[in-house]
Amino acid sequence: MAISAADVNKLRQMTGAGMMDCKKALTEAGGDFEAAIDILRKAGQKVAAKRADNATNEGVVLIAISEDGTNGKLVALACETEPVSKVADFNELAAALLASAVAIDAADKDTLLASTLADGRNAQEAMIELTGKIGEKINIAGYENITADKVVSYIHSNNKIGVLVAFTNVTGTDVTEVGKDIAMQITAMKPVALDKDGVDAATIEREIEIGKDQARQEGKPEAMLEKIATGKLEKFYKENTLLNQQFVKDSSINIKQLLEQTQKGLTISTFKRIALA
Secondary structure, three states: OOHHHHHHHHHHHHHHHHHHHHHHHHHHHOOOOHHHHHHHHHHHHHHHHHOOOOOOOEEEEEEOOOOOOOEEEEEEEEEOOOOHOOOOHHHHHHHHHHHHHHHHHHOOOOHHHOOOOOOOEEEEHHHHHHHHHOOOOOEEEEEEEEEEEEEEEEEEOOOOOEEEEEEEEEOOOOOHHHHHHHHHHHHHOOEOOOHHOOOOHHHHHHHHHHHHHHHHHOOOOHHHHHHHHHHHHHHHHHEEEEHHOOOOOOOEEEEOOOOOOOHHOOOEEEEEEOOOO
């Protein structure tokens, strides 16, 4: 049967797929729109399956902060190449995912993937459809949802890194400026945890072994290796845990001291950093 340009355009508006793909799907479906949509979805699933093992190091990071500033949500939508990260459809999908996360207060990535977008599509199905359209793997590389007395955010200028910082004991103090400074520090310095209590056991064990190996290579006595490694571990905590890091704008104080200077009792309950690289 003849497929009109109007029908092709209608299917394109419904799915976002390319004109030729829509015409092919409608032709195969005999003009049945629902069947054509299924054909396009299956095409997307095939592309997604073929590219399942491909790396997704490009994309965009988007953040939404609630009007009262107590909640922050971060979505990182990833793709394979930089040109795709700049495509309008890709960015519109990222924005739609963030809007859905806000609308349902999605607790985690699985909840977001199962959500219904504003246009009525399932989030995961929308990602598969776009995969079929652009021919690249698309996935949610990260999702965070945090609540605190005050949540401050920062997105690096290339939209590839996003940070959320949760402050407690704010007691009416405006922490916007100091929060931005700390978020920028997290972006640049990549702390592994808030303080040493948050460093996982595997990391601690690895750092101790590295310290022992370094001391051994320096010719230190075997009996001293544990003590030397423990000292190196303390240095690791100072350099790699947020509250113990020197403040990049004033190396005479660390982040914990900066918070105390800003407001007595002010602290950070958690932070989240997601980077596409």
